[in-house]
Amino acid sequence: MKEDIIWAIIGGGHGGQSMAGHLAIMGCRVRLYNRTARTIEEINKLGGINIDGALQGFGGLELATTDIGEALAGAHVVVVVTPATAHAEIATKCASHLVDGQIVFLHPGAMCGAIEFREILRNAGCTANIPVAESNHLLYACRSAKPGYAEILAIKKDVLLATLPANKNNEILELLNEVFPQIRGARNVLETSLSNGAVIMHPAPTIFNLSMIESQHDWLYYSEGITPTIGAFAEDIDQERVALGKSFGFDLPSVRELYRLIYGVQGESLSEICRKNPAYEKIRGQKDLRTRYILEDIPFGLVPMIELGRMQGLSMSRMKLIAELGQYLLKDNSFLSHGRTLANLGLGNMTSEEFAMFVQTGERPVRHRGSPAMCRHSRRA
Amino acid sequence: MKEDIIWAIIGGGHGGQSMAGHLAIMGCRVRLYNRTARTIEEINKLGGINIDGALQGFGGLELATTDIGEALAGAHVVVVVTPATAHAEIATKCASHLVDGQIVFLHPGAMCGAIEFREILRNAGCTANIPVAESNHLLYACRSAKPGYAEILAIKKDVLLATLPANKNNEILELLNEVFPQIRGARNVLETSLSNGAVIMHPAPTIFNLSMIESQHDWLYYSEGITPTIGAFAEDIDQERVALGKSFGFDLPSVRELYRLIYGVQGESLSEICRKNPAYEKIRGQKDLRTRYILEDIPFGLVPMIELGRMQGLSMSRMKLIAELGQYLLKDNSFLSHGRTLANLGLGNMTSEEFAMFVQTGERPVRHRGSPAMCRHSRRA
Incomplete structure (x- = not known):
């Protein structure tokens, strides 16, 4: 009860x-x-x-x-x-x-x-x-x-x-x-992690709104900030997320589909959906680049996605580009090294199969000296 | 006369x-x-x-x-x-x-x-x-x-x-x-090419003004568009250009110094200089991303600089990032391959020394089958 x-x-x-x-x-x-x-x-x-x-x-x-x-x-x-x-x-x-x-x-x-x-x-x-x-x-x-x-x-x-x-x-x-x-x-x-829309909707659009942010104009994050080209780029980044999901066997909804599920809003493009979503009407844009949309969503969102992409042999080139750009703009090169990397999460050297097992059981594979994942893997093969 | x-x-x-x-x-x-x-x-x-x-x-x-x-x-x-x-x-x-x-x-x-x-x-x-x-x-x-x-x-x-x-x-x-x-x-x-301020002042600032461009607001390119963070990033890109010049033996003026030479305007930052330059007061911002600031200044400006950087073993990482981002945003992957690459300029395989000789005399080194630049170079060593 x-x-x-x-x-x-x-x-x-x-x-x-x-x-x-x-x-x-x-x-x-x-x-x-x-x-x-x-x-x-x-x-x-x-x-x-x-x-x-x-x-x-x-x-x-x-x-x-x-x-x-x-x-x-x-x-x-x-x-x-x-x-x-x-x-x-x-x-x-x-x-x-x-x-x-x-x-x-x-x-x-x-x-x-x-x-x-x-x-x-x-x-x-x-x-x-x-x-x-x-x-x-x-x-x-x-x-x-x-x-x-x-x-x-x-x-x-x-x-x-x-x-x-x-x-x-x-x-x-x-x-x-x-x-x-x-x-x-x-x-x-893994599925909840990969179903994270923030990595799509926050870092890249924030960077592309940089002049709006520093102009000190009042602006609306979603209904004004997700312009057609920004929305289209976000959808391209989203394809990297969906491909990563596919590599782990998930058929993840696209960010557009997520908007239908979460808010019941549909549209021809991400830009249109953001303009139409009543829940977004009042959400104001930042007036400083140093906000959670960068400081949280790059090291705790894009970075682990890029790292899992590496585990799966995927390029994640657009995500990488935005993460690097965030580092350069903020003159802070810790995002990619101090964020949620596989090493920082205690997942370094895990194979894709070991990782899938770990999320199921919570148990990390036991490592012995001299037997890193790749060796054990090839011995098995 | x-x-x-x-x-x-x-x-x-x-x-x-x-x-x-x-x-x-x-x-x-x-x-x-x-x-x-x-x-x-x-x-x-x-x-x-x-x-x-x-x-x-x-x-x-x-x-x-x-x-x-x-x-x-x-x-x-x-x-x-x-x-x-x-x-x-x-x-x-x-x-x-x-x-x-x-x-x-x-x-x-x-x-x-x-x-x-x-x-x-x-x-x-x-x-x-x-x-x-x-x-x-x-x-x-x-x-x-x-x-x-x-x-x-x-x-x-x-x-x-x-x-x-x-x-x-x-x-x-x-x-x-x-x-x-x-x-x-x-x-x-080589010196005139490397003294090109457009590669610094156009592609990156245009991309960071993407939402301003697509908002259809009237805005001023230099006095509003070069915000403090955008100006600082442009100065970081400028360091890649200056380092490239140094690798060829040129002591190039920075973009800030160029503004003093060209317009007689000085300031504490690029952003301040752009706001203070009377020649820039009336220059309006674009209302479309597909302008010369991208379509010309990436393939004919950033790309040959990146390519010469490669000749010199320099990373040019910020320039590369902006060129790639331009490609992604415009969904046109021809910038890096069809721009002024060394190959397209007829300079493919030239060593740094041969290139320096070429700009002096206009003569390309004669190549014989089976003797590309690297081989000749190592034979000489």
């Missing part, structure tokens, strides 16, 4: 407040953690979150805290609703508090978030048996202008969920579906 | 009309060729070109024609004032008309224009001894709104000239300096 479940929402930004408020409005027991004290103080003054927009009401919280241990103690589901850039820090903070039976849900996982989270828990000495689920995107199109208030512009119609290890997926899905019927199961975290 | 020289200006666009009018106002004998009959008819109705702006007056022409043979017969200097995209066609058309003693001046040569022009004359069977000079940029910042009228926004203070072969340079420079004291001699056509 949903009244028995205690939810710890980690992150008090747009998405975290929207989800905390939404759950509480539905009658769930909700706690909220945020590292910024001022945000928590404001929310505690109100005693919860006011939700406006596609959904309206006040969601009272059991607890709002800057102490992650307090938020986690006794919680059944720990939902991490932060940028991917914060996942590693949160995994490190959670490691000593998590206990058997708890579930972590990265909402969303960006690309390979569950893999990274489990790897950090393991390296931090967490021995609890913690399944880590991830969704491909946030359930909400939302904005929070100030603590305690969130506007949910739209609740998406289709969110994919997978768990590492995959054999825990049905159990977790059943639990989440009680409150979120929009969530459906993916085969494994 | 300047009154004895007959000038044939090839090209009736912004630059061609500005130069024809300017020369005529100075009392020179000028002919104008353009392939579009309507332009020629309009100019013939007026009998010349009206010049406005930094220079004012009416320049009467001896002849305006669509017949290139008529324009060339008896002309002393043939000035080709067209986009680089037209050079090959014009060289082919001129080949059967040129005679010993005539001079061709590509104004400007873009990158390796004189090399291409001579190669086409040779392949077309032109046996006349024709030195081909080129400048690094156009003498004018100018616009022509309609045939017979040109606005010269500024006459640049510094234009470089070199001739293929280089030993003809002083003679041609002396002739041109009678009317154009702003022109000074470069060491050879």
